[in-house]
Structure formats: structure tokens, C-alpha cells
Amino acid sequence: MSAESSKAIFYALAANAGIAIIKFAATALTGSGAMFAEAIHSSADCGNQLLLLFGLRQSRKPPSPLHPMGSGRAINFYSLLVALLLFFVGGAFSVYEGIHRLIAREPLQHAYVAIAVLGISVVLETLSLIGALRAIRAGAPTKSLWRWFRETRESDLLVVAGEDIAALAGLAIAFAAVLLTVVTGNPVWDALGSIGVGLLLMTIAGLIAREVKSMIVGESASPEMRGEIETFLRARGEIRSIINLITLQWGKEIVVAVQAEMIYYAESRAMVAAINVIEADLQAKFPQVRWVFFEPDFVVR
Structure with missing residues (x-):
């Protein structure tokens, strides 16, 4: 409040x-x-x-x-x-x-x-x-x-x-x-x-x-906030593409669920570390974001 x-x-x-x-x-x-x-x-x-x-x-x-x-x-x-x-x-x-x-x-x-x-x-x-x-x-x-x-x-x-x-x-x-x-x-x-x-x-x-x-x-975050979050994620070099993005307003705070295709990482630990960095940067830029659920996936081409 x-x-x-x-x-x-x-x-x-x-x-x-x-x-x-x-x-x-x-x-x-x-x-x-x-x-x-x-x-x-x-x-x-x-x-x-x-x-x-x-x-x-x-x-x-x-x-x-x-x-x-x-x-x-x-x-x-x-x-x-x-x-x-x-x-x-x-x-x-x-x-x-x-x-x-x-x-x-x-x-x-x-x-x-x-x-x-x-x-x-x-x-x-x-x-x-x-x-x-x-x-x-x-x-x-x-x-x-x-x-x-x-x-x-x-x-x-x-x-x-x-x-x-x-x-x-x-x-x-x-x-x-x-x-x-x-x-x-x-x-x-x-x-x-x-x-x-x-x-x-x-x-x-x-x-x-x-x-x-x-x-x-249950409503998403405001259109402006959702747009800013999506723009932030699409600009990340670690992410190849956003498959799905869900935001949920939870009182004064926001829940974010991301399904994204990551760039190639030789080791899974390196991918996990990259995801952790993305989540930390997202919450630093948007203090309202309290919870982030990140799922790496791939797109069949």
C-alpha cells in the first residue's frame, strides 16, 4: 500500500x-x-x-x-x-x-x-x-x-x-x-x-x-507493467525466445512465470546460473515482482 x-x-x-x-x-x-x-x-x-x-x-x-x-x-x-x-x-x-x-x-x-x-x-x-x-x-x-x-x-x-x-x-x-x-x-x-x-x-x-x-x-499485472517485463526479458542475451509469459497481480506484489528458450549452454549448471542472474536482475529492476518461476524449454523448428 x-x-x-x-x-x-x-x-x-x-x-x-x-x-x-x-x-x-x-x-x-x-x-x-x-x-x-x-x-x-x-x-x-x-x-x-x-x-x-x-x-x-x-x-x-x-x-x-x-x-x-x-x-x-x-x-x-x-x-x-x-x-x-x-x-x-x-x-x-x-x-x-x-x-x-x-x-x-x-x-x-x-x-x-x-x-x-x-x-x-x-x-x-x-x-x-x-x-x-x-x-x-x-x-x-x-x-x-x-x-x-x-x-x-x-x-x-x-x-x-x-x-x-x-x-x-x-x-x-x-x-x-x-x-x-x-x-x-x-x-x-x-x-x-x-x-x-x-x-x-x-x-x-x-x-x-x-x-x-x-x-x-485473478488478473495479470497492469498492461504497462506486463509490457515492461516482457521487453526486459526479450532483451536478455541469455534468452533466445520467450515461449510463454504469465504475470499475476497478488495484492501489491506480482508473480511472474516465464517459459523461455535459452541460448546453448554446454553444461546445465551454467544454464541454471544464467537463469538465477535473470531472476535477480528482474526483481532488482521491478521491486513489485516478488516471485519468479522460470522454466527453460525449447521450440521445435
Whole structure:
């Protein structure tokens, strides 16, 4: 876990804790369904960040006989839990609350308090998102946000960024709903705002869950990293050709399996020594590569 990624989680936790307290106070004053949905969302986000921190701690466990390659991928499991919590606790509950208020038609009180709180929340969530974007840019300075979302192997940072984006979009919906309720005097808009926030959260949670599921199943290293590793190996004078190259992202570390045709060596010990040098140089150049499995083979011509 990088320092920037760690900071992004703590920024999000601090922002959401403050926002949740303010939103619950505003809900008590205004009776706003959209505000209550936002308060529940922020509370769920606090729990999510704590769950991510716990998952990161679990992922640092050293290798053991039961888990010989360590527990680096444990963070993917906890990231999936966070996505599910965002879907059900944040999204589904908001939809339920909106439908309830749509039927009850409860009036909105002290609407300007709700608007002020939403404005403060936007500022705090923006600061949290800036922290997440800073961490993203540190690792992928040239990628678009959508491309990073599809290609990243950092499930913890993926969840934090997704939550922050969902929060800002949800605040925009809640702000519009409360404003329309004030202008029209019709509480239906407030109820629809709660439903809109819930549907948005469920959509983003579904996208996050899809990406994290792929990581749990097992993804290769990022396209850039895999390309750099392949280029490095093909440039080695000891290797005649690469037959097969497999990379596997294992938490923050990478597993590399190489099947290659070596140049001619009169003795097997000389070939083994050459392979050892290649492995050592590969790990020196790419510190993320924790394990290297090298199989010398030949191509039938």
C-alpha cells in the first residue's frame, strides 16, 4: 500500500465522519428524506473506510504454510464487502427511504439548513476526492480516470475513489431535490431525490464490484507493467525466445512465470546460473515482482 493510497483512505474517513454528523443533525431539523439518505450513505462510507483499513492490515500478513504466497489478495475480498455495503446499506436503503416518503408525503422543514449542510458536504467530499485523485495520479499520471478505473489493480484505492465520486454526484442530486422542494412546495421532489441517490449508489457499487470480482478471480499485472517485463526479458542475451509469459497481480506484489528458450549452454549448471542472474536482475529492476518461476524449454523448428 503506497503512502498516497493510505492518505486517501484517512482523508475519506475524516471527511465522511464529519459529514455524517452534520447530515444527521440536519435530518432531525428538516425531516428531509434526501438528507437522511445522504446521512446513511456517509455513515456507511465511514464503516467502509474502517473495513478497508482492516483489510489492508490483513493483507500484510507474512507467508505461512497455509498461505505460502502471503495474504496480499485479502484486500480484494474486503473491497468487495465494501462494494456490497455501498450497494445495500447506501443504495438500497436510500431507495427504500425515498419510496416510504413518496407514499407518506412528509413535509420538508428548515430547508435552508439542508441546503447549507449539503454545501458544506460538497466541500469536504471534494477535499476527499482530491486526496484520492492525487494517489491515482501518483501511480498513473497519464491515464484518464475511466481507463485507470478499468485497468487498476489497487482495489482499495478503486473503492475510495468510487465512493467519493458517488458521494459528490449524490450530493448534487440531493441538493437539486431539496431546492425543487423549496421552490415548488411539493415534498415529492425530496422523495425522488432520495430514490435518485440510492439508484446512483447502486450503479456505482455494481461497477466497483465488477472490477473487484475480476481481481479476486485473478488478473495479470497492469498492461504497462506486463509490457515492461516482457521487453526486459526479450532483451536478455541469455534468452533466445520467450515461449510463454504469465504475470499475476497478488495484492501489491506480482508473480511472474516465464517459459523461455535459452541460448546453448554446454553444461546445465551454467544454464541454471544464467537463469538465477535473470531472476535477480528482474526483481532488482521491478521491486513489485516478488516471485519468479522460470522454466527453460525449447521450440521445435
